[in-house]
Amino acid sequence: MQIIRKKYNWASPLFKRNKTNRIILHHAQAKTCSVEDIHQWHLKKGWSGIGYHFLVRKDGTIYQGRPEDTIGAHAKGANHDSIGICAEGDFMKEEMNPLQLNALIDLVSYIKNKYHLSSIKRHKDVASTDCPGTHFPFSTIISSNHIVLEDTWLQRLNQEIKKQGFRTYPTVKRDAQGKITRLIQERLNFVGFNLKIDGIFGINTEKAVKKFQNNRNLKVDGIVGKKTWSYLIKGIKV
Numbered sequence: 001m002q003i004i005r006k007k008y009n010w011a012s013p014l015f016k017r018n019k020t021n022r023i024i025l026h027h028a029q030a031k032t033c034s035v036e037d038i039h040q041w042h043l044k045k046g047w048s049g050i051g052y053h054f055l056v057r058k059d060g061t062i063y064q065g066r067p068e069d070t071i072g073a074h075a076k077g078a079n080h081d082s083i084g085i086c087a088e089g090d091f092m093k094e095e096m097n098p099l100q101l102n103a104l105i106d107l108v109s110y111i112k113n114k115y116h117l118s119s120i121k122r123h124k125d126v127a128s129t130d131c132p133g134t135h136f137p138f139s140t141i142i143s144s145n146h147i148v149l150e151d152t153w154l155q156r157l158n159q160e161i162k163k164q165g166f167r168t169y170p171t172v173k174r175d176a177q178g179k180i181t182r183l184i185q186e187r188l189n190f191v192g193f194n195l196k197i198d199g200i201f202g203i204n205t206e207k208a209v210k211k212f213q214n215n216r217n218l219k220v221d222g223i224v225g226k227k228t229w230s231y232l233i234k235g236i237k238v
């Protein structure tokens, strides 16, 4: 499971949370939204910024909002001891797709196991609201437990990019060699390929990149450029 980490500009200081006793689940009440959108909405309310600790998007990607160890702003009276997880969508009106549900179960299981929690609540269990909506698959979530580890690939990639002095993800193609190629191979294997991880961008790596691109309707050129990087970062198996 990969959590996409983000940096935000906070309008006021955040405070560390001393206790973590429960998870509180929300919906965004918006059909489509990113963490940046929510950050802006919460800034407009006069808050420090995004109030949820995590957002699970409809494509199954998981984003960090407010840092995990700080007090959130998502459930009045319950913020001091909880982690707030929001699901993109409006589950008063729609059903959750399997990609998003699976990612949400991964994240809830991960947090539950990390903090040894058993208490998982909906926003409406602690406040007068209909959040996270009547179609929210709460019973499936609380009865599921996935054994998941956090995937640190993106953090390792970003460290390597920085170390090598790049300001953005470099274009990587045939005959490249080194740690970044190795990370690309690792990622391709993560989404289902079976490459030898040797840090050499040879014919097999190029073939895998082409197949990866083809499966995602990207331009099939075997070159890891901007678009291919963004799909590798998402790390979703298709």
Ligand SMILES: [Zn+2]
Residues within 6 Å of the ligand: 025, 026, 027, 074, 123, 129, 131, 132
């Ligand atoms: Zn809510």
